[in-house]
Amino acid sequence: MAERMIVVGGDAAGMSAASQARRRRDRADLEIVAFERGHFTSYSACGIPYWISGLVPERDQLVARTPDAFRDDFDIDVRMRHEVTAIDLDRREVVARDLDGDREVRVGFDTLVYATGARPVQPEWTRDDVAGVFGVQTLDDGAALLDWLEREPRPRHAVVVGGGYVGVEMAEALVQRGLSVQLVEQAAQPMSTVDPDMGELVAEAMRGTGIGIRTGMEVTGLQERDGRIAAVLTTEGPIPADVVVLGLGVRPNTALGEAAGLPIGPSGGIRVDRRMRVPGVPGVWAAGDCVETLHRVSGMPVHVPLGTHANKQGRVIGINIGGGYATFPGVIGTAVTKVCELEVGRTGLRERDATDAGFEFVTVLAESTNRAGYYPGAQQMTVKLIAERPSGRLLGAQIVGRSEAAKRIDALAVALWNGMTVDEMTALDLGYAPPYAPVWDPVLIAARKAVDALAGTGR
Numbered sequence: 448m449a450e451r452m453i454v455v456g457g458d459a460a461g462m463s464a465a466s467q468a469r470r471r472r473d474r475a476d477l478e479i480v481a482f483e484r485g486h487f488t489s490y491s492a493c494g495i496p497y498w499i500s501g502l503v504p505e506r507d508q509l510v511a512r513t514p515d516a517f518r519d520d521f522d523i524d525v526r527m528r529h530e531v532t533a534i535d536l537d538r539r540e541v542v543a544r545d546l547d548g549d550r551e552v553r554v555g556f557d558t559l560v561y562a563t564g565a566r567p568v569q570p571e572w573t574r575d576d577v578a579g580v581f582g583v584q585t586l587d588d589g590a591a592l593l594d595w596l597e598r599e600p601r602p603r604h605a606v607v608v609g610g611g612y613v614g615v616e617m618a619e620a621l622v623q624r625g626l627s628v629q630l631v632e633q634a635a636q637p638m639s640t641v642d643p644d645m646g647e648l649v650a651e652a653m654r655g656t657g658i659g660i661r662t663g664m665e666v667t668g669l670q671e672r673d674g675r676i677a678a679v680l681t682t683e684g685p686i687p688a689d690v691v692v693l694g695l696g697v698r699p700n701t702a703l704g705e706a707a708g709l710p711i712g713p714s715g716g717i718r719v720d721r722r723m724r725v726p727g728v729p730g731v732w733a734a735g736d737c738v739e740t741l742h743r744v745s746g747m748p749v750h751v752p753l754g755t756h757a758n759k760q761g762r763v764i765g766i767n768i769g770g771g772y773a774t775f776p777g778v779i780g781t782a783v784t785k786v787c788e789l790e791v792g793r794t795g796l797r798e799r800d801a802t803d804a805g806f807e808f809v810t811v812l813a814e815s816t817n818r819a820g821y822y823p824g825a826q827q828m829t830v831k832l833i834a835e836r837p838s839g840r841l842l843g844a845q846i847v848g849r850s851e852a853a854k855r856i857d858a859l860a861v862a863l864w865n866g867m868t869v870d871e872m873t874a875l876d877l878g879y880a881p882p883y884a885p886v887w888d889p890v891l892i893a894a895r896k897a898v899d900a901l902a903g904t905g906r
């Protein structure tokens with residue numbers, strides 16, 4: 448009889464695991480059943496801001512593989528609109544509710560992949576009775592927001608609450624739709640994933656795009672008129688709004704797993720080993736936004752909810768269940784985003800992470816340009832490096848600039864991943880031609896500056 452693999456959650460992590468396992472084991476050997484409570488499989492939440500802005504015209508362009516494609520091409524039994532409500536580890540079965548048929552099914556498993564993603568942070572002041580307030584976690588959320596934006600009376604004033612990457616991407620999307628946008632952030636700068644000095648550059652540039660940046664301000668409530676959002680109430684007074692988008696971050700969606708007895712780590716995510724097995728629970732695997740992972744620089748467990756990790760971790764599970772051997776080596780915190788013309792990249796530790804981890808370090812800021820200064824379109828770019836003292840090992844890097852800035856973080860990420868020192872980095876053989884870089888690439892200029900800073904500390 449075929450072994451049965453059950454997947455809970457039909458997006459990046461879950462369906463990567465399912466399709467990878469199927470590539471290695473056929474139906475006669477491995478039956479795969481995937482439960483997804485929503486309407487879509489393998490969709491790109493990352494693309495939602497670009498769909499809302501109109502850059503991506505159709506919702507279906509964000510769906511990489513439909514349930515039918517999984518059924519037809521991968522022989523995976525995809526059960527849509529089925530929410531798993533319990534996992535019984537003793538009986539080795541899951542209980543799922545068919546949300547449309549309103550009935551319950553119980554299905555046994557040999558292996559279980561827990562891939563339920565993350566849940567958005569819901570502030571105390573959100574209210575179900577006020578229309579016009581939206582999250583942007585799922586394609587259904589995106590569709591609801593789009594419907595509101597296109598319905599009469601058309602909203603003109605948007606407030607985005609939260610200045611993380613989802614908040615800034617949504618602010619851009621709404622500006623591009625012609626709305627006036629205010630972004631409210633409790634901290635002193637938006638983009639707390641970079642250090643405050645780099646976050647200030649982001650805030651400055653965002654102001655230049657017409658987005659109102661309200662930092663150091665806390666939202667305390669919502670004001671409605673005839674059941675529709677009218678204003679966001681803050682510690683500094685009300686801000687008029689006829690649409691509100693929430694981007695307050697996410698937490699690992701672990702409730703179902705916790706109830707079943709899966710171990711939770713210090714970061715709040717489900718604990719997994721290098722092969723993405725849940726320790727102490729044979730046959731159970733977990734991946735994606737619901738798990739914690741190892742930060743390769745700090746050595747600490749962290750929760751980094753990004754699609755890039757979810758896909759890789761799911762693949763690792765699929766290879767292992769498929770009979771192969773694969774491990775997930777951890778993360779270094781690389782991320783990129785853009786808001787209008789501004790690009791932001793980061794990798795490794797911020798200053799406060801490096802301090803928390805107990806490192807001694809120097810930091811440098813290097814100003815340069817993306818192209819040779821004389822070449823048309825040359826634009827300012829700031830690179831920040833954090834290097835361990837006295838070893839010179841790169842601990843973290845951040846970039847804020849315009850075109851061709853963000854993806855330069857990849858060179859720094861590779862250097863950091865491989866434990867390079869800033870000294871070694873000064874000789875890196877990076878590409879140079881005037882349309883692409885100054886003769887000393889901004890990355891190399893920053894490395895040289897870091898070497899000087901280390902020398903100045905008498906290392």
Ligand SMILES: Cc1cc2nc3c(=O)[nH]c(=O)nc-3n(C[C@H](O)[C@H](O)[C@H](O)COP(=O)(O)OP(=O)(O)OC[C@H]3O[C@@H](n4cnc5c(N)ncnc54)[C@H](O)[C@@H]3O)c2cc1C
Binds near residue numbers: 456530584
């Ligand atoms: C607006 C936005 C922009 C983003 N941009 C980027 C980006 O640029 N780069 C990047 O790397 N990442 C980005 N991300 C993050 C990325 O989308 C997530 O990290 C990724 O989707 C995580 O995949 P996952 O499979 O772990 O979880 P999810 O994609 O959340 O999928 C989990 C699935 O499980 C289902 N589910 C949950 N509980 C149950 C249950 N009990 N029963 C059945 N089904 C269940 C959910 O419906 C969901 O479909 C973005 C996210 C958002 C919201």
